[in-house]
Amino acid sequence: MPKWIKIDPVTRIEGHAKITIRLDDNGNVADAHFHVTEFRGFEKFCEGRPFSEMPGITPRVCGICPVSHLLASAKACDAILAVNIPPTAAKLRRIMNLGQIVQSHALSFFHLSAPDLLLGWDAPIDKRNVFGLMAADADLARAGIRLRQFGQTVIEVLGGRRIHPAWAVPGGVREPLTAANRDLIRAGLPEAKATTLKGIEIFRSLLAKYETETQVFGNFPSLFMGLVAPDGSWEHYGGKLRFVDGSGNVIADQIDPERYAEYIGESVEPSSYLKSPYYRPMGYPAGMYRVGPLARLNICRRIGTPLADDELVKFKALGWGAVTSSFLYHYARLIEILGSLEHIEKLLAEPDILSERLRADAGINKLQGVGASEAPRGTLFHDYEVDDNGLVKRVNMIIATGQNNLAMNRTITQIARHYIQGPDIPEPLLNRVEAGIRAYDPCLSCSTHADGRLALQVTLRAANGEILDEVGRL
Amino acid sequence: MAAKVFTIDGQQITATEGQTVLDAAQDAGIAIPTLCHLDGVMDVGACRLCLVEIAGLNKLVPACVTKVTDGMVVTTNSERLQRYRRMIVELLFTERNHICAVCVSNGHCELQSLAMTLGMDHVRYDYTFPKCAVDPTHRLFGIDHNRCVLCGRCVRVCWYIEGAGTKNFSGRGTQSRIVSDLNAPWGNSRTCTSCGKCVQACPTGALFSKGAAVAEMEKDRGKLEYIVTAREKKQWIV
Numbered sequence: 001m002p003k004w005i006k007i008d009p010v011t012r013i014e015g016h017a018k019i020t021i022r023l024d025d026n027g028n029v030a031d032a033h034f035h036v037t038e039f040r041g042f043e044k045f046c047e048g049r050p051f052s053e054m055p056g057i058t059p060r061v062c063g064i065c066p067v068s069h070l071l072a073s074a075k076a077c078d079a080i081l082a083v084n085i086p087p088t089a090a091k092l093r094r095i096m097n098l099g100q101i102v103q104s105h106a107l108s109f110f111h112l113s114a115p116d117l118l119l120g121w122d123a124p125i126d127k128r129n130v131f132g133l134m135a136a137d138a139d140l141a142r143a144g145i146r147l148r149q150f151g152q153t154v155i156e157v158l159g160g161r162r163i164h165p166a167w168a169v170p171g172g173v174r175e176p177l178t179a180a181n182r183d184l185i186r187a188g189l190p191e192a193k194a195t196t197l198k199g200i201e202i203f204r205s206l207l208a209k210y211e212t213e214t215q216v217f218g219n220f221p222s223l224f225m226g227l228v229a230p231d232g233s234w235e236h237y238g239g240k241l242r243f244v245d246g247s248g249n250v251i252a253d254q255i256d257p258e259r260y261a262e263y264i265g266e267s268v269e270p271s272s273y274l275k276s277p278y279y280r281p282m283g284y285p286a287g288m289y290r291v292g293p294l295a296r297l298n299i300c301r302r303i304g305t306p307l308a309d310d311e312l313v314k315f316k317a318l319g320w321g322a323v324t325s326s327f328l329y330h331y332a333r334l335i336e337i338l339g340s341l342e343h344i345e346k347l348l349a350e351p352d353i354l355s356e357r358l359r360a361d362a363g364i365n366k367l368q369g370v371g372a373s374e375a376p377r378g379t380l381f382h383d384y385e386v387d388d389n390g391l392v393k394r395v396n397m398i399i400a401t402g403q404n405n406l407a408m409n410r411t412i413t414q415i416a417r418h419y420i421q422g423p424d425i426p427e428p429l430l431n432r433v434e435a436g437i438r439a440y441d442p443c444l445s446c447s448t449h450a451d452g453r454l455a456l457q458v459t460l461r462a463a464n465g466e467i468l469d470e471v472g473r474l
Numbered sequence: 475m476a477a478k479v480f481t482i483d484g485q486q487i488t489a490t491e492g493q494t495v496l497d498a499a500q501d502a503g504i505a506i507p508t509l510c511h512l513d514g515v516m517d518v519g520a521c522r523l524c525l526v527e528i529a530g531l532n533k534l535v536p537a538c539v540t541k542v543t544d545g546m547v548v549t550t551n552s553e554r555l556q557r558y559r560r561m562i563v564e565l566l567f568t569e570r571n572h573i574c575a576v577c578v579s580n581g582h583c584e585l586q587s588l589a590m591t592l593g594m595d596h597v598r599y600d601y602t603f604p605k606c607a608v609d610p611t612h613r614l615f616g617i618d619h620n621r622c623v624l625c626g627r628c629v630r631v632c633w634y635i636e637g638a639g640t641k642n643f644s645g646r647g648t649q650s651r652i653v654s655d656l657n658a659p660w661g662n663s664r665t666c667t668s669c670g671k672c673v674q675a676c677p678t679g680a681l682f683s684k685g686a687a688v689a690e691m692e693k694d695r696g697k698l699e700y701i702v703t704a705r706e707k708k709q710w711i712v
């Protein structure tokens with residue numbers, strides 16, 4: 001008799017979600033689904049608003065990565081104005097995005113995942129959180145917190161505030177970087193780099209111990225997508241789209257994000273509010289692709305900074321052509337922090353970085369605009385259509401977590417197959433399914449559960465809906 | 475001109491002949507909340523936020539249109555007045571869709587600062603969520619009826635300072651809207667001189683300069699007073 005295992009809600013991912021694992025008649029895992037029940041409505045209620053308000057409205061989609069929405073939105077508006085924004089404005093936007101990548105990745109690794117990695121999946125639930133980490137390795141926990149703070153400081157000094165800065169505007173940015181703030185950011189770089197290198201060292205030392213996890217936490221070939229520079233280097237703000245396959249072969253390259261709809265289809269599944277995008281030429285669901293840190297490192301040739309490039313070589317050696325294990329998202333994240341820090345340093349040294357020419361002024365010169373940027377979790381698209389007066393007629397957003405949806409389902413299925421051998425729900429399964437999902441650092445709504453409290457509800461259901469077993473704990 | 479001596483919040487004050495309670499209070503450094511009042515433009519007593527108590531009078535009167543009389547005893551800040559003022563602001567918020575966080579005037583809005591000074595930490599009435607349009611047809615400016623409080627400041631500056639007579643009220647009650655000409659799209663108005671005085675006069679983000687992003691719309695009301703003083707007193711004081 002088929003059975004259902006439901007894990008509800010998943011903690012220590014940012015948002016709320018349920019997981020259902022369906023068993024077949026033999027008690028083997030048939031498939032797994034990750035239900036997202038929260039992301040909704042933004043596209044609809046932006047309709048009718050003046051487009052210039054969009055960079056202020058859309059960051060409200062998410063309190064975790066508002067900067068990413070801010071930048072994608074500002075870029076879509078730049079496209080409607082049909083302007084090239086002043087070079088300094090573009091550099092400052094880049095610095096802010098890098099700050100966002102640092103703070104978000106630091107949160108993911110040091111606060112949310114390090115407790116699992118360092119204390120073990122099966123450490124007691126009340127210890128396996130950032131406070132437990134504090135008790136076990138206070139220096140590391142503190143350094144992680146400070147690293148995140150550094151990223152937040154970058155955002156704050158540029159945007160004037162840490163959350164929802166309304167600083168990027170159509171045509172550029174509103175405020176310049178002051179010399180004092182440049183020096184403030186610079187002063188934080190050495191410590192931030194040291195912490196990141198320490199994190200990398202720790203993660204590498206754990207690789208052997210977590211061989212099983214590397215194998216079963218979402219290790220499968222898939223496509224990878226993200227932005228790359230014209231020369232194929234790592235990108236996060238500009239550049240064009242590139243798709244590579246599971247062996248690292250480039251299958252589509254230098255695609256203008258404006259043409260995303262030709263390459264990305266969006267399927268909607270009844271079980272989830274998340275749209276599941278796929279690579280159109282290969283169809284659904286074969287065109288499953290992953291985005292985010294793992295994808296960005298798989299598609300790029302180099303990061304363009306010395307320390308990160310050294311690490312990239314070691315990272316690439318973990319795969320054949322492409323690194324296919326989602327467990328290694330963690331590693332990719334750390335390398336991206338390093339690259340971001342080095343890129344911030346480079347940008348701060350630009351001679352025109354304090355310039356006050358920051359905003360291009362123009363009217364409505366195009367009735368559609370697409371803006372893409374790399375959010376910490378993957379490529380983010382904002383696509384707006386406006387009328388002659390600039391009122392928004394249609395909005396489409398493709399968010400990173402949605403693009404990883406198919407891969408997350410695949411990952412849960414793989415983990416469940418490995419750990420479920422009978423009719424029972426083995427204890428280690430739950431923690432590992434959660435950890436498998438957490439590798440993607442999915443961002444599902446606007447709430448953070450950094451306290452690490454594991455509230456689990458597991459329901460075992462027969463095909464007729466009858467509850468066979470229920471395990472719950474708070 | 476005969477001076478009037480009256481009492482306001484226990485303080486003896488001298489006012490000039492014809493001065494309003496609001497004006498005299500402001501001269502004496504006593505703040506009374508206002509919304510439809512705009513320095514330099516005639517008052518109409520529309521918003522009722524400036525209500526004060528006058529000894530011997532049973533009803534409350536708006537300070538902006540009440541002239542000082544000799545021996546008047548005025549209270550500006552009783553518990554009852556505070557309650558009413560807060561109620562008025564709450565009702566203003568429920569009447570349209572004021573979403574400060576994503577508004578062009580966030581941080582520079584008179585309605586928002588009123589709500590803050592009056593201690594409006596939440597709204598006790600049901601929001602009406604009316605469907606309101608945005609008119610973006612003017613080349614330079616837009617009006618978002620979601621944010622209009624019907625104070626009529628735009629109408630008054632348009633008629634009495636610019637003399638164009640473009641802006642007006644249409645409809646009654648909840649259907650009331652600010653219109654241009656005889657309800658034409660603003661961009662088609664034959665009378666609008668595109669002077670922008672209405673935009674500067676508007677206390678909220680309802681009237682805005684096109685292209686303004688969130689929190690970017692700061693109004694410059696000093697200009698209006700400058701023009702009025704120049705015209706009426708022949709004094710060009712910047």
Ligand code: SF4
Binds near residue numbers: 625629
């Ligand atoms: S548009 Fe502004 S100034 Fe005119 S009535 Fe409405 S709130 Fe008052």
Ligand code: FES
Binds near residue numbers: 509510521
């Ligand atoms: S300010 Fe007096 S009634 Fe509005």
